[in-house]
Structures are given as structure tokens and as C-alpha cells.
Amino acid sequence: MDEETFPEELADVLVGVQRLLRRRLRAGLAVPRLRGAEVELLRLVESRPGIGVSDAAKELHLAGNSVSTLVNQLVTEGHLVRETDPADRRAARLLLTEKARTRLRDWKQRRVALVSRHVTRLGAADQEALRAALPALRALAVNLHEEAEDA
Numbered sequence: 001m002d003e004e005t006f007p008e009e010l011a012d013v014l015v016g017v018q019r020l021l022r023r024r025l026r027a028g029l030a031v032p033r034l035r036g037a038e039v040e041l042l043r044l045v046e047s048r049p050g051i052g053v054s055d056a057a058k059e060l061h062l063a064g065n066s067v068s069t070l071v072n073q074l075v076t077e078g079h080l081v082r083e084t085d086p087a088d089r090r091a092a093r094l095l096l097t098e099k100a101r102t103r104l105r106d107w108k109q110r111r112v113a114l115v116s117r118h119v120t121r122l123g124a125a126d127q128e129a130l131r132a133a134l135p136a137l138r139a140l141a142v143n144l145h146e147e148a149e150d151a
Contacts, residue, residue, distance in 0.1 A: 041071070041080075
């Protein structure tokens with residue numbers, strides 16, 4: 001692989017895999033689909049219950065008003081609860097509803113099944129190459145995250 005084209009090829013493959021995962025996971029849904037940003041916000045709230053809107057915006061690298069809009073939609077749809085922070089009555093803390101927990105659990109199970117099904121179709125060498133690439137991909141994600149925080 002050419003050193004000059006590697007970054008573009010890597011980015012294209014990562015984007016392509018993510019796009020295909022999203023499309024395949026949407027297929028056959030009995031409930032209205034959640035957009036990517038909505039799933040990201042729900043997953044963040046799942047991992048950090050009580051996170052505030054501004055901290056969520058920073059973590060997701062989105063504008064505060066964009067996250068506020070997402071929060072309003074997810075509250076209306078019954079996926080999030082917005083509680084007043086007892087330490088600062090002006091701030092809101094976000095919590096998942098049981099409906100959101102169920103949706104996320106289903107989404108994760110379907111995603112794992114989809115990826116597992118296709119990874120097992122690969123040869124042993126390709127499966128091992130993917131396993132071996134995970135630490136480097138995680139480090140790449142950390143670098144991208146840190147650069148975004150510095151910007």
C-alpha cells in the first residue's frame with residue numbers, strides 16, 4: 001500500500017464500514033430509527049449518567065445548541081429524562097429512561113450479531129489482522145479526540 005494514499009484509504013474504509021453498519025442496523029426496525037447523533041448521546045448518557053448538556057456537547061464535539069435540540073427530541077420521545085441539578089438549579093442532568101436502555105441493549109445486540117456474522121466469514125488471517133489492528137485504531141481515536149479538544 002502506498003504511504004501517500006494510505007490515510008485516505010483508511011479513512012474511506014472506516015467511513016464505509018460505519019455507513020454499512022448503520023444501514024444494516026436500520027433495516028427491519030419496527031420502531032422509528034434513531035439518528036447517529038442521538039445514539040451517540042444516549043450511549044454517552046448511559047456511560048455517564050447525570051452528565052450535563054454542556055459536558056455532553058464537549059464530549060461529542062457538537063455545539064451546545066445542537067445537543068440541546070437532541071436532548072429536547074429525546075425527552076419528547078421518552079428516551080431521556082432531564083433533571084435539575086441540585087447543586088446548580090440552572091443546570092440539567094441527563095438520565096436514560098427504561099425505553100432508552102431497552103433500545104440501546106437491542107441495538108448493541110444487533111450490532112454485535114451483525115459484525116460477528118461477517119467477521120466469522122473472513123479467513124483466520126484477516127480475523128487476526130482485525131484483532132491486531134484494534135489497539136492502533138483505539139490510539140488513532142484517542143489522538144483525534146485529543147486534537148479536537150485542543151481546537
